[in-house]
Amino acid sequence: MASLSLRLAATMPSVGPGKTMSVMSTTESGGCSGGREAGVRHLVQNGHFSVPAAVQVTRSAMSSIPVSGSSSTSPLRAVSSKISAEMSTAPSTEEPELETDPIVLWNRYVNWLYQDKDLGLYLDVSRIGFSDEFYEAMLPRFEDAFKHMKELEGGSIANPDEGRMVGHYWLRKPEIAPTPYLQKLILDTFDRVQKFADDVISAKIKPPPTPVGRFTQVLSVGIGGSALGPQFVAEALAPDNPPLKLRFIDNTDPAGIDHQIAQLGPELSSTLVLVISKSGGTPETRNGLLEVQKAFRDAGLDFSKQGVAITQEGSLLDNTAKIEGWLARFPMFDWVGGRTSEMSAVGLLPAALQGIDIRGMLDGAAIMDESTRNTTVSLIL
């Protein structure tokens, strides 16, 4: 696991206009000859840009690169945008000057670049205009946030109005779910999703007799959190030629719904329809479902043989699917928010049907979660 502790560099001494700068490499563990001690464990290292294990600009060892701009002193001045007054707990509410000194800007980049090599993820916050004082003033809030995160992951009630937990983290690491019952529920649901998708792709599960003899298309009916995750993953991760093509009805625009159905054309008979709604009662989703069901009737097709519900048990949608005998039903859990439901059946089933490695998705998300648990925000100060 890569550490979040990537920043060790100290603020550089000031330099006046017209001075020069040099770039010096240091070792992975930090330390730099010339200038003040500085080191960075990780720097950007992707396909486009690669920097040695640690680089620090110094002002004492000079090369011939001219430096323009004004001098800098600690604390750093703003770099680009300004922190809004209400967000800031910094001592001063004066609008800071924009930083222009390239040495300061470079060192700030080096000091604040976050990289997780395991994930191939980096995040550059160096151009956000916060000062050292602002960062220090925020530390208690960071600590508070980490404390609350820990409580959340432990199963605390985070939504007092609804009296429910918030546990989407458990989906990718069931062993941290607060009860054995929940752990089993997560694992069983994953297995069911994977098996169903495999069976659809291999045509073990197929639509009523069609010329092609297997499902070729997936139509997802759902809005907001019940559509955005699957849409994003389809864009980002689906293979060029997925085993089943995925399309969406994600609003209640009649023309848009008609368009999707018209584009399916005769392939409606080989379309698997996923109706996704956590509450199971969202009117827009219901409208979409009714329109699709009408199209099936008009085409002489039996919707129940091709319909799948993903929703909370006992919801209107769940009961409808049960009574009408739909092809399958998958659960949505009350402790997973709609906007964070991608790693539940909501996102996993559409992904698996496109041939995406859903175990890999969960493993990647688990690594990301692990990174967010590291409470070391910075080692600079």
Ligand SMILES: O=P(O)(O)OC[C@H]1O[C@](O)(CO)[C@@H](O)[C@@H]1O
């Ligand atoms: O999954 P549901 O219950 O159909 O809700 C769909 C969306 O509607 C909202 O409740 C409101 O837009 C969102 O929070 C949610 O993602």
